[in-house]
Amino acid sequence: MPNTNEKYLIVLAGPTAVGKTDLSIRLAQALNTVIISADSRQFFRELNIGTAKPDASDLESVKHYFINSHSINEVYSAGDFERDVLLLLDTLFEKYDRVIMTGGSGFYIKALSEGLDELPQPLPGLREALTQRLLDEGLEALQNEVARVDPGFASSGEFSNPQRVVRALEVFKTTGNPISAYQKKKLDKRPFKQILIALDRERAELYQRIDQRMDVMLNEGLVTEAKDLIAYRSHHALQTVGYKEVYGFLDGLYDEAEMTRLLKQNSRRYAKRQLTWFRHQGDFKWFHPNDFDLILNYIKRSAE
Numbered sequence: 001m002p003n004t005n006e007k008y009l010i011v012l013a014g015p016t017a018v019g020k021t022d023l024s025i026r027l028a029q030a031l032n033t034v035i036i037s038a039d040s041r042q043f044f045r046e047l048n049i050g051t052a053k054p055d056a057s058d059l060e061s062v063k064h065y066f067i068n069s070h071s072i073n074e075v076y077s078a079g080d081f082e083r084d085v086l087l088l089l090d091t092l093f094e095k096y097d098r099v100i101m102t103g104g105s106g107f108y109i110k111a112l113s114e115g116l117d118e119l120p121q122p123l124p125g126l127r128e129a130l131t132q133r134l135l136d137e138g139l140e141a142l143q144n145e146v147a148r149v150d151p152g153f154a155s156s157g158e159f160s161n162p163q164r165v166v167r168a169l170e171v172f173k174t175t176g177n178p179i180s181a182y183q184k185k186k187l188d189k190r191p192f193k194q195i196l197i198a199l200d201r202e203r204a205e206l207y208q209r210i211d212q213r214m215d216v217m218l219n220e221g222l223v224t225e226a227k228d229l230i231a232y233r234s235h236h237a238l239q240t241v242g243y244k245e246v247y248g249f250l251d252g253l254y255d256e257a258e259m260t261r262l263l264k265q266n267s268r269r270y271a272k273r274q275l276t277w278f279r280h281q282g283d284f285k286w287f288h289p290n291d292f293d294l295i296l297n298y299i300k301r302s303a304e
Helices: 020-031 056-061 078-092 106-114 126-137 139-149 162-175 203-220 222-228 244-250 256-279 292-302
Strands: 008-013 035-037 098-103 193-199 285-287
Touching (some): 008 292, 020 098, 020 292, 098 106, 193 292, 244 256
Parallel strands (some): 008 193, 035 098
16 A cells, blocks of 8 residues: 555656557556646647647546647746646645656656756847747757757757757857756755656667557648648747658658658657657656556555
């Protein structure tokens, strides 16, 4: 039996298409609890096909939070997520001893688990200018500039996140110091314990699942969804893998076959970056998604 004097946040992380959704639902049902999504694109109601949200039956089977919780018209940051989830957990832990949080957005998981760095405010207009550069020149151009001034940041999992790259340049151009100089030396203490679980599969198996997911998304109308959202294409959620490749096709940069190839290739690369991030963050215990009984027993033992 769990120690009812303690509250536990079960973090279930892993790369895209590894099987987090199905496993988190099974675990929530077994533990009679709820799920908090830590997928930074699933927050937005307008993004559906390209974000691989749980379907209607999944959402009915277990209560989910932070799915369709915001509009793409809103600015919603990792700091906002940290604040809102901590407030939500205060309420949820009145009813549940264990709550599950699942997703692949490593920076959002880190924000909730450890707290965020207190960074200086950027110079007026700098963020807007850098965001425009991101749109005009692409992420790689900004990454190259960051790598020259902050090799430590360039070697981190955050280096693939456009928002974090812009923020790193903001900090350097505002202060002359790399963003790594402002990283926390001491983690924020949380009023609950955390059980950190990460999922992985054999690489060939994971890549096959990613390719199949891209085929399903295209068949379900990913191109039409991206076209309907084209007015918001500068939003960071639409500058990510799964949408940016479609916009390249819609802009006439390449044909449909090349779009499909890029969707699959970039999604596989993204999964690899996610795995690298989680292997360097926190004390995650790794499992195959099919190891349900092992995972459930590990959770129960950890909460004794």
